[in-house]
Amino acid sequence: MKRSWAPALAGLVAGVVTVGAATLLAGVLSRLATSSSTASPVVAVGGAFVDRTPPWLKDFAVNAFGTRDKLALFVGMGLVLAILCGLIGWWGARRPVVGLVAFALLGAVGAAAVLSRPGSAGGDVIPTVVGTLLGLWTLSTLWGRAGTRADVVSRGGAGQSLLDRRGFLAMGGVLAALGVVATAAGQRFGGRTQQVLAARKKLRVPRVAHPVRVPSSAQLSVPGISPYVVSGQDFYRIDTALVVPQVDPATWRIRVHGMVRREVTLTWDQLLAKPMQQQLTTLTCVSNEVGGDLVGNAVWTGWPVREILAEAGVEPGADMVLSRSEDGWTAGTPLTALTDDRNALLAVGMNGRPLPLEHGFPVRLVVPGLYGYVSATKWVVDLKLTTFARDMGYWTDKGWSARGPIKTASRIDVPRSGATVDAGTVAVAGVAWAQHRGIDKVEVRVDDGPWRQAKLAAEPSIDAWRQWVLPWEATHGSHTLSVRATDGDGNLQTSAHAMPAPNGASGWHTVTVTVR
Ligand SMILES: Nc1nc2c(c(=O)[nH]1)N[C@H]1C(S)=C(S)[C@@H](COP(=O)(O)O)O[C@H]1N2
Numbered sequence: 473m474k475r476s477w478a479p480a481l482a483g484l485v486a487g488v489v490t491v492g493a494a495t496l497l498a499g500v501l502s503r504l505a506t507s508s509s510t511a512s513p514v515v516a517v518g519g520a521f522v523d524r525t526p527p528w529l530k531d532f533a534v535n536a537f538g539t540r541d542k543l544a545l546f547v548g549m550g551l552v553l554a555i556l557c558g559l560i561g562w563w564g565a566r567r568p569v570v571g572l573v574a575f576a577l578l579g580a581v582g583a584a585a586v587l588s589r590p591g592s593a594g595g596d597v598i599p600t601v602v603g604t605l606l607g608l609w610t611l612s613t614l615w616g617r618a619g620t621r622a623d624v625v626s627r628g629g630a631g632q633s634l635l636d637r638r639g640f641l642a643m644g645g646v647l648a649a650l651g652v653v654a655t656a657a658g659q660r661f662g663g664r665t666q667q668v669l670a671a672r673k674k675l676r677v678p679r680v681a682h683p684v685r686v687p688s689s690a691q692l693s694v695p696g697i698s699p700y701v702v703s704g705q706d707f708y709r710i711d712t713a714l715v716v717p718q719v720d721p722a723t724w725r726i727r728v729h730g731m732v733r734r735e736v737t738l739t740w741d742q743l744l745a746k747p748m749q750q751q752l753t754t755l756t757c758v759s760n761e762v763g764g765d766l767v768g769n770a771v772w773t774g775w776p777v778r779e780i781l782a783e784a785g786v787e788p789g790a791d792m793v794l795s796r797s798e799d800g801w802t803a804g805t806p807l808t809a810l811t812d813d814r815n816a817l818l819a820v821g822m823n824g825r826p827l828p829l830e831h832g833f834p835v836r837l838v839v840p841g842l843y844g845y846v847s848a849t850k851w852v853v854d855l856k857l858t859t860f861a862r863d864m865g866y867w868t869d870k871g872w873s874a875r876g877p878i879k880t881a882s883r884i885d886v887p888r889s890g891a892t893v894d895a896g897t898v899a900v901a902g903v904a905w906a907q908h909r910g911i912d913k914v915e916v917r918v919d920d921g922p923w924r925q926a927k928l929a930a931e932p933s934i935d936a937w938r939q940w941v942l943p944w945e946a947t948h949g950s951h952t953l954s955v956r957a958t959d960g961d962g963n964l965q966t967s968a969h970a971m972p973a974p975n976g977a978s979g980w981h982t983v984t985v986t987v988r
């Protein structure tokens with residue numbers, strides 16, 4: 473029995489000890505602000521993996537796990553790590569030197585990932601190195617107790633073996649528990665999250681000369697329809713950050729450089745002193761499927777991007793702004809979208825409050841009309857004036873289109889697909905969006921019947937989605953409802969079905985309902 477599972481268990485415990493020690497140490501060090509938030513080898517390997525995710529896999533992950541894709545990644549990584557550690561423990565017990573070298577190599581992969589992360593420093597490998605050394609010690613000690621190392625096996629009688637087994641289980645149990653507690657403590661208390669949350673709590677979003685007032689006529693009173701303005705809490709979240717970047721406004725800076733006449737750097741206080749504006753803008757993710765929920769509307773407060781670009785003075789020839797976040801993510805936005813008549817903002821507020829940490833605190837970009845991946849940089853710290861010929865945003869490098877205008881789209885919120893409703897008058901309702909073009913018409917079709925025009929709610933901004941409703945006299949049986957919108961330029965939403973990659977899904981949203 474001891475030969476079969478004990479060495480594998482030793483490998484597992486060594487893995488838990490390594491992860492625990494490294495996570496705790498990384499948490500403590502980044503809290504002391506002496507290392508970056510990706511000093512944890514697990515976070516770094518995950519981040520490196522995310523950065524190498526091809527579009528089809530990203531699509532799959534977003535569709536299968538939605539906004540829980542990060543949790544899914546960590547669970548998957550945990551399983552792979554457990555299997556590797558178990559195998560090293562099991563095989564390595566016969567040839568301990570080979571086993572220890574294999575375990576050290578695993579640690580080296582973690583260290584390499586840490587060093588490869590944007591903004592990492594040499595000292596960031598300390599948690600991984602210390603964790604790996606503790607893991608190696610755990611492995612060799614537990615192998616000894618498991619009684620499978622050649623020297624122990626040779627002198628082991630039956631009594632010896634029983635003692636060893638008890639000792640092995642006790643020691644392995646204690647070490648594994650310590651590893652788990654250290655991992656939890658490192659995650660819970662490590663990093664600067666508490667500090668940054670405290671800083672956020674003290675902030676007030678600046679007043680604006682012309683606050684956005686959402687008329688009640690923009691919100692239809694149909695049960696189950698999306699709220700016209702979505703709260704920060706309920707707003708969809710999409711980003712590549714496995715740990716939410718913790719940016720303290722006190723140290724935040726934004727730098728404008730590249731093809732400019734003079735570089736501009738702004739501090740948080742300098743930004744807050746600028747005349748701020750409010751703007752209703754609906755964000756949409758390019759990965760949103762037809763009928764999907766990766767879309768949301770909010771009131772953003774910020775300083776127009778065109779103003780900071782004017783301060784820097786854009787040189788002729790520039791056609792793109794490459795914005796970069798604190799964690800190295802980038803978006804390439806057409807310069808015209810930041811300087812034309814739409815209100816692209818360096819946003820500091822969402823629905824009248826400071827940005828939630830997950831949505832880019834303290835400062836993010838919000839650009840009406842463009843999918844988030846080419847425009848909505850959260851935790852933004854850098855704007856580089858450049859050209860599409862020379863530079864590329866994060867997702868463009870992975871097969872997504874360089875430019876990402878949002879396609880005209882509509883969604884049925886109620887009745888939900890698969891719902892059963894009573895015969896009689898049923899409100900078919902939902903939202904439609906064509907940012908910066910606006911929505912002029914929404915039509916609904918029942919089965920193969922004629923298209924019928926839905927009633928539209930008020931449209932306080934053409935940069936935001938618009939609600940619609942159609943009363944339907946539902947008759948017994950199974951029915952298919954379809955929706956299509958026409959934007960403010962008169963373009964009918966295309967029926968051509970397209971997957972999200974490379975430039976956004978298209979096609980009409982359809983739901984099937986049963987009427988009893
Ligand atoms: N720093 C950073 N900003 C980012 C991203 C990211 O991965 N990192 N993702 C973008 C994408 S793809 C979208 S759709 C929007 C989503 O913004 P939200 O999470 O506030 O809804 O953020 C954009 N900004």
Ligand SMILES: [Mo]
Binds near residue numbers: 756
């Ligand atoms: Mo996105």
